[in-house]
Structure formats: structure tokens, C-alpha cells
Amino acid sequence: MxxxxxxxxxxxxxxxxxxxxxxxxxxxELIEIDERWRxxxxxxxxxxxxxxxxxxxxxxxxxxxxxxxxxxxIEESKELKAEIEDVEEEATELGDELRExxxxxxxxxxxxxxxxxxxxxxxxxxxxGFDDLRVDADTVTPHYELGxxxxxxxxERGAKTxxxxxxxxxxxxxxxxxALIQFMMDIHREQGYVxxxxxxxxxxxxxxxxxxxxxxxDDAYRLGGSNEEAYEDDDLWLCPTAEVPVTNMYADExxxxxxxxxxxQAYTPNFRREAGEHGTETRGxxxxxxxxxxxxxxxxxxxDSYDRLEALLDEAEEVLRQLDLPYRILExxxxxxxxxxxxxxxxxxWAPGDDMDDGPEVGGRWLEVSSASNFEDFQARRxxxxxxPERHESAEYLHTLNAxxxxxxxxxxxxxxxxxxxxxxxxxxxxxxxxxDGQEVIEGHExxxxxxxxxxxxx
Numbered sequence: 437m438x439x440x441x442x443x444x445x446x447x448x449x450x451x452x453x454x455x456x457x458x459x460x461x462x463x464x465e466l467i468e469i470d471e472r473w474r475x476x477x478x479x480x481x482x483x484x485x486x487x488x489x490x491x492x493x494x495x496x497x498x499x500x501x502x503x504x505x506x507x508x509x510i511e512e513s514k515e516l517k518a519e520i521e522d523v524e525e526e527a528t529e530l531g532d533e534l535r536e537x538x539x540x541x542x543x544x545x546x547x548x549x550x551x552x553x554x555x556x557x558x559x560x561x562x563x564x565g566f567d568d569l570r571v572d573a574d575t576v577t578p579h580y581e582l583g584x585x586x587x588x589x590x591x592e593r594g595a596k597t598x599x600x601x602x603x604x605x606x607x608x609x610x611x612x613x614x615a616l617i618q619f620m621m622d623i624h625r626e627q628g629y630v631x632x633x634x635x636x637x638x639x640x641x642x643x644x645x646x647x648x649x650x651x652x653x654d655d656a657y658r659l660g661g662s663n664e665e666a667y668e669d670d671d672l673w674l675c676p677t678a679e680v681p682v683t684n685m686y687a688d689e690x691x692x693x694x695x696x697x698x699x700x701q702a703y704t705p706n707f708r709r710e711a712g713e714h715g716t717e718t719r720g721x722x723x724x725x726x727x728x729x730x731x732x733x734x735x736x737x738x739x740d741s742y743d744r745l746e747a748l749l750d751e752a753e754e755v756l757r758q759l760d761l762p763y764r765i766l767e768x769x770x771x772x773x774x775x776x777x778x779x780x781x782x783x784x785x786w787a788p789g790d791d792m793d794d795g796p797e798v799g800g801r802w803l804e805v806s807s808a809s810n811f812e813d814f815q816a817r818r819x820x821x822x823x824x825p826e827r828h829e830s831a832e833y834l835h836t837l838n839a840x841x842x843x844x845x846x847x848x849x850x851x852x853x854x855x856x857x858x859x860x861x862x863x864x865x866x867x868x869x870x871x872x873d874g875q876e877v878i879e880g881h882e883x884x885x886x887x888x889x890x891x892x893x894x895x
Contacts, residue, residue, distance in 0.1 A: 552769025565762030573799030578789035580720030586880030615871035645819030647776035678731035808839035
């Protein structure tokens with residue numbers, strides 16, 4: 437969450453920043469609640485001071501044997517106690533409301549973020565790998581057709597066993613996915629990342645700490661209850677991204693300067709209720725409800741976070757460079773930032789199989805495979821992530837950053853489309869071959885069952 441002092445000291449700057457994001461927040465009402473809360477806290481302090489004075493007077497009156505005055509003072513003390521309880525009750529209620537309302541305010545964008553209301557105003561920073569393309573987009577078979585022909589992606593049986601948006605990877609498809617996971621983690625380990633294997637279910641408190649709740653409850657899979665029902669801090673949700681458990685593993689702890697920067701990587705399956713439209717835009721495994729991802733999470737001192745953001749972006753890009761997959765870097769505008777981000781770069785890989793209106797001039801489309809974001813102290817305030825600059829100094833909020841390193845289904849799409857050959861096979865990128873026993877080409881598999889022979893439905 438943002439620092440509450442920003443609302444008190446410069447509300448117009450906060451208002452302007454939220455307007456730039458297109459955020460609909462009633463700051464005036466929030467400021468009124470905060471002012472009333474502070475008045476109540478001040479009044480409570482005054483009343484407690486008065487009651488302490490009365491208590492001292494009662495002791496003096498008892499010593500002097502002034503019974504009538506003592507009884508009056510006792511009655512006054514009771515009245516003050518009742519008033520204190522009323523003030524504290526109202527202050528507690530307003531404090532709870534204030535905390536909940538503050539959780540709904542998005543991050544303030546960094547001043548370097550380009551202004552804009554939506555993705556149309558994102559700024560392309562650079563491209564890589566387009567000087568010598570190995571395929572012509574006009575000749576490429578989309579991954580969802582190629583995956584079926586090679587019998588390495590089975591959406592139909594995934595939908596049968598679980599539902600739309602789930603799929604099977606089979607044979608070399610599954611092997612390729614496993615290879616990608618290990619390949620990515622090996623790269624990031626060389627970059628100084630410490631491996632984690634986090635729990636997949638996460639508590640509501642953890643989801644709140646990274647900003648998924650309360651705003652994005654509808655996009656998450658809740659365990660043991662409907663998303664429409666009220667939830668408690670210890671209710672469980674399926675992990676939407678490893679950012680949630682990894683960031684919150686240090687919640688309410690104090691790290692030391694010597695610990696920072698702290699770099700963790702984690703592979704997890706991730707679960708999201710994607711609400712994209714049906715059609716070519718989302719055919720295949722581009723938009724699914726379960727997907728694998730390697731996540732990079734950084735904990736740093738505030739003065740280092742923007743240098744670390746640039747380095748984090750390069751660390752994620754290295755995966756695509758080694759896979760020889762063309763991509764571009766976008767700097768997101770204010771209106772397209774995620775809820776918790778102060779600044780974000782998107783990495784979009786080129787998938788040549790489907791032409792899209794907003795694709796590159798060479799055809800095909802862009803697929804986001806990573807967002808490298810600096811959250812500054814936004815998540816740290818929500819989750820209680822602090823560090824102590826020096827052992828004798830007070831603890832301060834640290835800065836958190838993360839990036840996907842990378843999201844696997846769309847990388848798989850790019851490999852199948854960009855590295856496919858004229859004969860319908862797929863050349864395995866050289867960097868992945870050691871993870872697939874030296875295999876160089878995916879040639880596909882023989883389909884099984886009567887359906888492979890064109891037989892009709894079973895009786």
C-alpha cells in the first residue's frame with residue numbers, strides 16, 4: 437500500500453498520479469476518514485491524560501479524608517472511562533475501514549513512466565533477433581494445429597478431464613516443457629538466484645500482501661469456498677504466481693543490509709481464471725487456467741531498486757536470447773501498470789503463427805512472456821517486509837521486484853512456431869538439447885485410440 441503520509445502531505449500529487457493510472461478512488465472521503473481517525477486518536481490521548489490526573493487527585497483526596505470530593509472525582513473518572521471507550525471504539529472502527537480502503541489504492545507510478553490510459557500508449561523500447569529471421573510468417577502453421585498434428589498438445593482431452601483452458605502435453609511436448617523449466621532455472625542460478633520450491637496453496641493474508649487481494653479475487657481459484665463468499669486471512673487459494681509465496685516468506689521479518697540484495701527463483705504451477713475472449717486470439721495454450729512459470733523475486737535496498745530493475749529485465753531476457761527467439765521490450769504507460777507496480781517492462785516474444793492487427797510488420801503476433809516490475813515499498817508495507825540499514829538503526833521498508841523468467845506456455849508457442857520446419861517438424865533450440873538427451877528435432881508421435889483412425893464416437 438502507499439504511505440499514508442502521502443495523503444496527508446500532498447493529496448493533490450496522489451490524486452494526479454491516480455488520475456494518470458485511470459484509477460477510480462474517492463480520495464476526498466478517504467482523507468476525511470483519516471482526519472476523523474486522527475482527531476479521535478488525539479481526543480483519546482487527551483481523555484486518558486485527564487483521567488490520569490483525576491486518578492492522582494482521588495489518591496490525594498483519600499489521604500486527606502475528603503470523602504465527598506473523592507466520590508465526585510470517582511464519578512468523574514467513570515465518565516471519562518466511558519467516553520474513552522466510546523472514542524476508542526469509533527477510532528478502531530475507522531482505523532479498520534481506513535486500512536481496508538488503503539488496500540484498494542494502487543501504487544503511485546514512478547515519474548519516469550510514460551503517460552497513457554491503456555496499452556495503446558505503451559512505449560516500445562527495443563527489439564532483439566529480427567535481423568535474420570529463420571521463418572516467413574506466411575508459411576508458419578499455428579501451434580494449436582501443429583501441436584495436434586505432432587500429437588504433443590491435447591486440448592480436447594484436457595477439457596474432458598478438467599475443463600476448458602486446461603490441456604495435456606504429451607511425449608516430446610512434455611519433455612520440452614520439463615527441459616525449459618530446468619534450463620531457465622540453471623540460467624538464473626548462474627545469475628545469483630537461490631532456488632526455492634514454495635507451497636502452492638497460499639493464504640488470503642499472503643495474497644493481500646502482494647496485492648492480489650482484494651482487487652483480483654475473481655481471477656483466483658479459492659479452495660473450499662465460492663469467490664463471492666467473505667474470506668478469512670487463513671483461507672487458502674491456489675497460487676496465481678510464485679511471487680505470492682516467495683514475497684511473503686519474509687513477511688513481518690526484519691532483514692539485514694548484509695542480506696540484500698536477496699534474489700530467489702521458484703518454479704510453480706500457477707492457476708488463474710482467465711477471462712479472455714474466445715477465438716483466434718486465445719486458441720491453443722496462449723490463455724489457459726493452469727500454466728508453469730519460473731518466477732524471479734528480488735528484495736533490495738530502496739536506493740538500488742531501479743538499477744536492479746534494469747538488471748532483472750536483462751536476466752529474464754537472457755532466456756529468450758539463448759533460445760534464439762525474437763522479442764521486444766515495452767515500457768508500460770501509467771494506465772497499463774499492474775495494481776502494485778511503480779514501473780514495469782513487458783517482454784513480448786514473437787509468435788509468427790497467427791497474424792494480429794497489433795502484431796509486427798513481418799506478420800504474426802506478440803505474446804507477453806514476462807513483466808519485470810519494481811513495486812518499491814508497496815508490497816513491503818502490506819506484508820511487513822523491512823530491513824535494518826545498520827544494527828543500531830530503526831528498521832525501514834525494503835523494495836521488492838519480480839519478473840517471470842519465463843512463463844512457459846507462450847515460450848512453448850514461440851518455439852513451436854518460430855523453430856518449425858517446412859516438413860512439419862520442430863527444431864529444438866540448441867540450448868535445450870542437453871536437457872533432452874541430445875535430441876535435435878521433434879517429429880511427433882503416432883496417435884492412439886480409435887479416434888486416430890477417424891472412427892466415430894464410442895457407444
